[in-house]
Amino acid sequence: MRIVGLLIALSLASVVVLIFAIDRHTRNLIDESQLAIPLHPVEHSTRDPTTLTFEWHVTQGTRTPDGVEKQVYLVNGHFPGPTIEGRSGDRIIVRVYNDLKDEGVSLHWHGLRMQGFNAMDGAVGFTQCPISPGTSFVYDFRIRDDEHGTFWWHSHNQLQRADGLFGGLVIHEPRRRDANAALQDEALLLVGDWFHRKQSDVLAWYSSPASAGKEPVPDSVVINGRGRYDCSMAVPARPVKCEATALSDFPPLIKKSTGETRLRVVNTGTVAGLTVGVDGASLQPLEIDGGCKVDPKAADSVGTLYPGERVDLLLKWKSDRAAEPWFNVYLDHENLGFGNPALNPNHTFPALPKTVTGHDREHASLLKFRDHHVDLATLSSTEEQTHIVTAEEEQTILFYASTQTLAVNGNIPLGFMNHTSWHPQSLPLLSQNRSSWDDKQLIPFIPSGSKPTKVKLVINNLDDGSHPFHLHGYSFYVLSSFRAESGSLGSYNPYATPESDSPGKWNRERPLRKDTVSVPRKGHVILSFVADNPGMWMLHCHMLVHMGTGMATGFQVGVPGDEEHIYGLDESAARLCKA
Ligand SMILES: [Cu+2]
CATH class of the missing domain: 2.60.40.420 (Cupredoxins -  blue copper proteins)
Incomplete structure (x- = not known):
């Protein structure tokens, strides 16, 4: 017993x-x-x-x-x-x-x-x-x-x-x-644009001739699941059940009004780039994406952070700050195809407990980010670079990303990588040999043996807005990025033009290491990575309506000569495909 x-x-x-x-x-x-x-x-x-x-x-x-x-x-x-x-x-x-x-x-x-x-x-x-x-x-x-x-x-x-x-x-x-x-x-901010409609309704609208290929415009901004929508801005065409939160019921961004706080900021949104600033505090970028350390430059505002990108910011309160500071989030308009009368591009959140007990801010307030602003795209890495960055790439892969509204597709906008609009297969690529894939899979093969191949990846963007591209399974160095001003086209074809004649500014000395990068409008990025992670890895625009309509591709990284390799799912994953 x-x-x-x-x-x-x-x-x-x-x-x-x-x-x-x-x-x-x-x-x-x-x-x-x-x-x-x-x-x-x-x-x-x-x-x-x-x-x-x-x-x-x-x-x-x-x-x-x-x-x-x-x-x-x-x-x-x-x-x-x-x-x-x-x-x-x-x-x-x-x-x-x-x-x-x-x-x-x-x-x-x-x-x-x-x-x-x-x-x-x-x-x-x-x-x-x-x-x-x-x-x-x-x-x-x-x-x-x-x-x-x-x-x-x-x-x-x-x-x-x-x-x-x-x-x-x-x-x-x-x-x-x-x-x-x-x-x-340290504290985490999951910040992103927010739609009041279900995203399936948003995509249905985008995938109709009515959108003319213009991106949907979000309604609001949400931080860690909380936002401050002005119910009076809702339009009759799109009625919503709305109850505004009183300022006194809204939590402050942080409680600590002294010293330093490391804010880890993620753009969890689906369309808009973000610029952020805190009244009376300096923000200094420390790292971007997966831990790439960057030049120490303090600013009053930092941006543009595109969907999928991250930045760690060191927040330092200034001694002469206002008693009731606000956290300001500005939605970049470049990726918003239409005006949305219900959307205020400037969103403000109380930054400290004192703000919550004080007076609400006028909604029309503007984020003043011109004087001491850090443009994230212009930062350089302070990481110790290895020969990996300076050695010549052994394989070049060239993509043209575009949104096309073609009569042959019923005038519905589709995203393309070169001439292919991606759609997921019912069986994952990992479980089949290459010859069995359907014709929606444009997946270059990267032969990479015991000495991993170094790849140069050029992504051109033929559209008017930027496309934040995310590569799975890797981080890459951003060697060059170019944005064409209106009217011109800033594509780069490495087969036709030597590097020295490409229009972008190069940074081979201290390039940023990232996994998500904004490809500027009518421009391009030139990326470099070492293909040391075998498998099937996706590369896609992180704007959900673009990815959802086909702006996606990927890489197969494998042993040279073994393009037909079947990687196979693990047993439990294979069971999912039978369910
Ligand atoms: Cu896109």
Whole structure:
């Protein structure tokens, strides 16, 4: 009896330990008393690598993020979903239960290299079939030892990302245990444009002749699931259920009015680039995307941060700041095809507790970012560059991205990469040989053996707005970027024009290392990366209506001469395709 009792006690204890272990990492980190999600750099950067285990249930529910009712996706009951915090070298295991009624789900870990874990990348059509309703799937991968920075996770199935299926993913840089003093307070801002309609309605409008290929205009801005929409701006054509939040009920951006705070900012939106500024504080970019350190330049405003891009900003309060400072977010109009009378491009959020108890700001206030502004595209890296940057590329890949509204396609705008408009295959590319793929797959093969091939990637943009392109499985160096002024076309064809005659300014000495880059309107970017991560990796515009209408491609990186290689899904992923 005593032994049985002991066994029961032991098993109960292990359940308690297990619950504690799960709870410690799945706690929702949203602090009701401030808008920014507090982060825990000391806890993670000074410990040894470990395994972090999460259990996520995906559902839907009605929420009022900015005062307007909308059906959003929830993870464990929360929008946005949980924030993952870890350190380099950690193993991350996320069991995802799809508790939705009638839609599949997949999750992508935006910006992580996923080295050796191609099948865990979450890209439907490339690496997996969606997780069917009522089933679950385990994402299990390891962060590289040299990998750290600000990332995020989001759905990579259909349009779910725009309706809230995303969250933060911060990988802290390991530090010596005695270096704690140098760590600032850290907080996360998931900032993005927001539509009151479901994104499927937005795409349906875009995919009709009515849009004439112009991008949809969002209604609002949401930070960590909260926004401040002025209900009086709603237009009769698009009635909304709206209840404005009183300023006194809105949390301040941060609580701390002294010292320094590292703000990790992610553009989680689907269309607009963002510029941000805080009254009475300087913002200094520290790192961009996945941990690329940049020139220390303090500014009053920083931009433009495009959908999918991240920047870490060091916020320092000035001694002469106003008593009631505001956090300002300006939506870049270049990617907004039409005016939206319901949209205010300047969004303001109370920055400190004092602001919340003070007076509301006039809605028409403008973000003054001209005097001391940092243009993110002009920054240089301060990382120690290796021969990787200076050595000549061995393979050149050339793309022309465009939106075309053709009669042959019923005057519906489609996104193209060269002459192909992508559509996901029902069976992921990983599970088939190249000859079996359908004709919507334009996927160059990069032969890369024991010595990885160095690739030059040129992406031209033939359209009037910018396209933020994201490459899965890699980070790349941005060697050159060019934006043509109205009227002219700034394409670059490396086969016809030598580098020295290309119109853009080159930076081979200290190029930014990124995984998402804005390809300027009527211009191009020239990127360089070392193809050291075998597999099928997607490359696509991160504006959801563009990706959703075909502006996507990818690479197959494999052993030279083995283009027909079938990588194969892992067993549990293969089961998803049979469900
Ligand atoms: Cu685009």
